[in-house]
Amino acid sequence: MPKVSQVKTHASLQLAAGTLVFLTVLTAADKKKDGPQGASAVNQAPADLIWPLPPDPPRIRWLAQYSDMAKVKPPAVKKTGWLDKITGTKTADEKFELRKPYGIAADKRGRIYTADTELKFVFVIDPVAKAVERREGNSHAPLSLPVGVAVDAEDRLFVSDAELHSIVCFSPSGQPLASFGATHLARPGGIAIDRQRNRLYAADAKASRIVVFDTSTMQFVGYFGSPSTPASHPGGTFYSPTNVALDRVGNIYVADTWNYRVQVLDPAGKFIRAFGAQGDRPGEFIRPKGIAVDSEGHVYVADAEFNNFQVLSPEGQPLLAVGSLGTDPGQFALIAGLFIDSKDRIYTTEMFHGRLQVFQYISQPDSADHKEVKRAANN
Amino acid sequence: MVCGLNSRNKMKEKDMNVKFYTLAALLGLASASMMPGAPANLPKTGLAGSTHDIGGNGCKSCHAPHNGSIVNGGTQGTGLILLWSRSFPAAANTFGVYDSATMQNKAVELGGSALTTSSDVRMYSLLCLSCHDGVTSSFTPAMLTTHMVGSRASFGSGAYESLGLTNDHPVNMNYDPTKNPSLQAVATVGAALPLYGSTNTMQCATCHDPHNDVNTNYLRQANNTAHCTTCHL
Numbered sequence: 001m002p003k004v005s006q007v008k009t010h011a012s013l014q015l016a017a018g019t020l021v022f023l024t025v026l027t028a029a030d031k032k033k034d035g036p037q038g039a040s041a042v043n044q045a046p047a048d049l050i051w052p053l054p055p056d057p058p059r060i061r062w063l064a065q066y067s068d069m070a071k072v073k074p075p076a077v078k079k080t081g082w083l084d085k086i087t088g089t090k091t092a093d094e095k096f097e098l099r100k101p102y103g104i105a106a107d108k109r110g111r112i113y114t115a116d117t118e119l120k121f122v123f124v125i126d127p128v129a130k131a132v133e134r135r136e137g138n139s140h141a142p143l144s145l146p147v148g149v150a151v152d153a154e155d156r157l158f159v160s161d162a163e164l165h166s167i168v169c170f171s172p173s174g175q176p177l178a179s180f181g182a183t184h185l186a187r188p189g190g191i192a193i194d195r196q197r198n199r200l201y202a203a204d205a206k207a208s209r210i211v212v213f214d215t216s217t218m219q220f221v222g223y224f225g226s227p228s229t230p231a232s233h234p235g236g237t238f239y240s241p242t243n244v245a246l247d248r249v250g251n252i253y254v255a256d257t258w259n260y261r262v263q264v265l266d267p268a269g270k271f272i273r274a275f276g277a278q279g280d281r282p283g284e285f286i287r288p289k290g291i292a293v294d295s296e297g298h299v300y301v302a303d304a305e306f307n308n309f310q311v312l313s314p315e316g317q318p319l320l321a322v323g324s325l326g327t328d329p330g331q332f333a334l335i336a337g338l339f340i341d342s343k344d345r346i347y348t349t350e351m352f353h354g355r356l357q358v359f360q361y362i363s364q365p366d367s368a369d370h371k372e373v374k375r376a377a378n379n
Numbered sequence: 380m381v382c383g384l385n386s387r388n389k390m391k392e393k394d395m396n397v398k399f400y401t402l403a404a405l406l407g408l409a410s411a412s413m414m415p416g417a418p419a420n421l422p423k424t425g426l427a428g429s430t431h432d433i434g435g436n437g438c439k440s441c442h443a444p445h446n447g448s449i450v451n452g453g454t455q456g457t458g459l460i461l462l463w464s465r466s467f468p469a470a471a472n473t474f475g476v477y478d479s480a481t482m483q484n485k486a487v488e489l490g491g492s493a494l495t496t497s498s499d500v501r502m503y504s505l506l507c508l509s510c511h512d513g514v515t516s517s518f519t520p521a522m523l524t525t526h527m528v529g530s531r532a533s534f535g536s537g538a539y540e541s542l543g544l545t546n547d548h549p550v551n552m553n554y555d556p557t558k559n560p561s562l563q564a565v566a567t568v569g570a571a572l573p574l575y576g577s578t579n580t581m582q583c584a585t586c587h588d589p590h591n592d593v594n595t596n597y598l599r600q601a602n603n604t605a606h607c608t609t610c611h612l
Contacts, residue, residue, distance in 0.1 A: 051464070052461075052463055052464035052465075053464075056463060056464055056465060059463050100512075102512065102513070102514070117512070117513050145513050147513065147514050162513050162514050163513070187514065189514040189515075205514050205515060230434045230435035230436070231435075239434055240515060242514050242515050257515055258433055258434050258440075258515075259434075278436075278439060278443060279443060280443055282460065282461050286443045287509045287510065287515070289512075289515065304509040304512075304515075305443070305506075305509055311463065313462075317462065318460070318461050318462070319461060319462045319463040319464075320461055320462075320463040320464050321461060321464070325505075333505070334505060334508055334509060334512070336512060351508070351512055352505065352508065
């Protein structure tokens with residue numbers, strides 16, 4: 001039985017309600033002329049960062065980044081006394097600076113959730129309301145090393161904890177409701193929720209399998225896959241899978257990290273296909289971590305060694321690589337989590353300097369590969 | 380007992396075995412933990428069989444070699460061309476991660492940025508942190524308990540400020556005795572522990588030798604006072 005907490009907590013600490021606590025450090029509209037990579041390469045200042053560069057049609061556009069949410073825009077203070085001028089107005093809790101975010105997700109209202117492994121809580125960033133909240137565990141549903149985040153159809157937040165090997169569920173208002181799964185998880189990383197089937201999938205990096213729970217009952221459902229060995233790693237076996245994602249029909253995409261590949265399972269857990277290998281060419285991986293699938297079935301894989309994310313066809317044909325090591329918009333330093341929302345916005349996290357970035361997938365319906373990919377995604 | 384990287388190289392293995400047992404005897408490691416059937420996280424000289432020998436892949440897990448040749452971006456048949464980015468320069472079709480002490484081509488490989496000047500040594504520790512993130516890990520408990528997810532370091536300066544590890548020693552910091560008289564001279568430290576880059580930065584690999592677990596926790600020196608006083612007077 002899951003532990004259910006009746007204790008009211010400060011888990012949903014709304015900071016400075018009604019004021020601008022932060023916001024976007026930088027958005028596409030603010031971009032300076034000497035932008036990185038895409039911009040400088042065409043020797044002009046396009047209004048936005050896009051990949052790939054012309055003459056190829058653009059597929060990915062950079063939208064925004066979030067990093068230090070306390071310092072950027074302090075809340076407005078109506079009356080500033082002499083003391084405030086000397087001491088500096090207290091803006092917000094310094095913990096609203098991202099430190100080591102890993103997992104990332106967004107709900108249907110566009111709120112962004114990211115688990116900070118160092119601060120031990122989950123940031124909830126609302127770009128529309130310009131507010132930031134946090135979700136903390138409590139004694140009944142603790143968080144020690146939160147990693148994966150996922151939101152169900154009712155806006156309940158689920159957070160995996162790698163150290164406590166458990167999943168914590170928060171109510172839509174931010175109350176920690178329950179902690180479950182500890183007996184079936186060894187070291188969970190990323191999680192994903194199938195809203196139609198009420199399933200939660202957790203990638204277990206230590207036990208090397210996918211652990212399945214029912215999101216309505218919070219009960220264990222089963223395991224998908226088994227550990228592979230150096231000598232034998234057929235499809236359906238895993239070596240430290242760290243992240244998991246779902247396509248539109250519920251197929252499960254697993255970043256099988258130490259096997260340097262992506263595996264695809266059907267909703268029943270049956271192996272469908274695998275692609276990728278160790279290497280530094282397109283379509284290959286060295287440290288595959290975050291994974292996501294867009295509305296047209298393209299697979300996105302973040303790689304912490306390349307510090308990019310690759311876009312691949314559902315079969316693993318490499319299509320595009322976005323990013324390189326660095327600190328500019330569109331670059332990454334220890335990229336970890338990856339998520340794509342219902343509007344094909346792509347969210348990334350970086351653990352080195354604590355940042356999340358948002359991109360937009362741009363559909364090109366007239367392109368030659370479009371129909372092919374769409375057909376494959378529907379199969 | 381597998382020692383040395385290439386276990387098929389019998390000569391080398393024999394040599395390494397001798398080295399290992401000598402070291403083990405010297406360090407008094409011939410304890411219960413070395414008995415047959417003991418857990419896998421034994422002290423190990425060389426990479427093979429250590430927790431860093433991930434999946435028996437040896438060097439490849441960190442030093443990924445170029446996986447085959449690339450001729451002008453490959454062809455569609457090989458599946459290795461970026462279909463959406465046909466104008467992508469062929470030279471950039473490798474993502475470039477292979478790393479060594481001669482990393483002078485790094486900035487070119489990675490496209491260049493504020494973070495990757497040609498002498499930027501921060502890459503050394505990034506390589507470690509790309510696995511030690513709290514989740515990605517091998518099966519062994521030793522690996523799993525050494526994830527690096529501490530708090531922001533309380534020191535480290537400027538652009539080299541280190542994130543994390545406050546409950547450990549900070550890394551990615553300049554080692555500068557002129558700013559702290561209680562530190563040994565650079566030359567003294569350098570004789571025992573490597574400092575990296577023109578500003579003598581301390582990286583993970585200053586104290587840890589990722590290729591050699593003979594002192595446990597991949598320490599270059601045994602975990603004792605002498606190790607600390609290599610730098611701290």
